[in-house]
Amino acid sequence: MPSESVHSDENPRAAHRTSANVGRTMIGEDIALTLKIVVAGGFGAGKSTLIGSVSEIRPLHSEETLSGSEAGSGPDRSDTGGVERKTSTTVAMDFGRITVHAGLSLHLFGTPGQDRFRFLWEELCEGALAAVVLADTRRLEDCFAAVDHFERRRIPFVVAVNRFPGAPDHTEHDVAQALDLDGGTPVVLCDARDRASGKEVLIRTVEYAGRMHTARLLAAVG
Numbered sequence: 520m521p522s523e524s525v526h527s528d529e530n531p532r533a534a535h536r537t538s539a540n541v542g543r544t545m546i547g548e549d550i551a552l553t554l555k556i557v558v559a560g561g562f563g564a565g566k567s568t569l570i571g572s573v574s575e576i577r578p579l580h581s582e583e584t585l586s587g588s589e590a591g592s593g594p595d596r597s598d599t600g601g602v603e604r605k606t607s608t609t610v611a612m613d614f615g616r617i618t619v620h621a622g623l624s625l626h627l628f629g630t631p632g633q634d635r636f637r638f639l640w641e642e643l644c645e646g647a648l649a650a651v652v653l654a655d656t657r658r659l660e661d662c663f664a665a666v667d668h669f670e671r672r673r674i675p676f677v678v679a680v681n682r683f684p685g686a687p688d689h690t691e692h693d694v695a696q697a698l699d700l701d702g703g704t705p706v707v708l709c710d711a712r713d714r715a716s717g718k719e720v721l722i723r724t725v726e727y728a729g730r731m732h733t734a735r736l737l738a739a740v741g
Contacts, residue, residue, distance in 0.1 A: 551622050556724060557644050558613070558629040559668070560653035561661020565681040565711035566629040567613050569653060573717040574615025574627065612643055617721065625721060630665075640668060649728035650676040651720060653711065656687045659697050666698055675731040677724045678706045 558566045571578045613629030628643050644650070652665045662678070669676040680694055689697070691706040700706070705727050710716045 551624075553624050553626060554648045554725065555626050555628065555646050556721060557647045557650040557674075558627055558653065559640070559650055559665040560630075561655065561658055561665075564653040564655045564658075564661065566653055569651070569679075569681075569709075569711040569717045569720075570613045570615040570627045570629050572712055572714050573617045573721065575618060576616050579612075579614040612639065617718065619718070619722060619725070623725075625725070627721075637664070644668075644672065644674060647674055648732075649724050650674055651724055652676050652678045654678055654680045654694060654698075655683060656680060656689050656694070657683065659694065662698055666700065670701065675724075675728040676704065677720065677727055678704065679709045679711075679720045680706065681711045682708055 558570055560566055567578075567580055571580070612631065613627070615627045615629075616624060617627065618624045628647070630640050630643055631637075650665075650669050652662055652669070654662045666676075666678070678694060678698065678700065680689070680691070691708065694706050695704065705723055707720055707723055709720050
């Protein structure tokens with residue numbers, strides 16, 4: 520059996536079902552919104568770190584120790600260039616929650632980074648308002664699968680470049696070109712370990728998703 524660490528103060532299954540709910544309010548009261556954001560990216564890009572740094576509850580992590588004589592060998596084959604010290608990998612999902620401001624909270628669902636767990640992405644993305652694709656400039660090609668996934672499903676997403684020490688210092692424009700992003704898709708720089716930086720990424724994501732959904736609605740009725 521894989522070793523697994525699961526901790527949370529909130530039931531992620533219930534959150535998965537209700538993450539897009541609008542609270543019932545009396546006339547004149549604020550509407551409480553809970554929105555679902557998916558955090559994706561390649562192996563070791565910092566998805567679990569980002570969710571853990573911003574979550575106001577104890578985050579849920581489901582992890583398995585990497586098998587083989589060294590990381591990336593055997594059934595856990597992954598390109599570990601730049602993340603040689605990584606000894607575990609997410610096997611189901613990460614989950615966290617953050618209140619952005621009064622009346623708006625986000626449920627964060629992190630996808631597993633390895634290809635063999637990609638079958639879980641479809642369910643994790645169900646009902647998502649938007650997504651964050653974490654990028655490591657040492658291994659930008661690891662983002663291709665997530666970018667393609669969200670573009671095909673027309674889920675708005677922001678690419679967040681996690682600035683690892685010693686990683687190539689590419690500009691946002693360079694990253695957008697390398698990933699062949701659709702025009703207007705935001706690219707932001709961040710430090711997944713820093714709560715303020717991670718929160719700013721999420722705010723940018725919600726703002727961009729709001730603009731995209733509004734534009735699509737206007738196009739549909741126009």
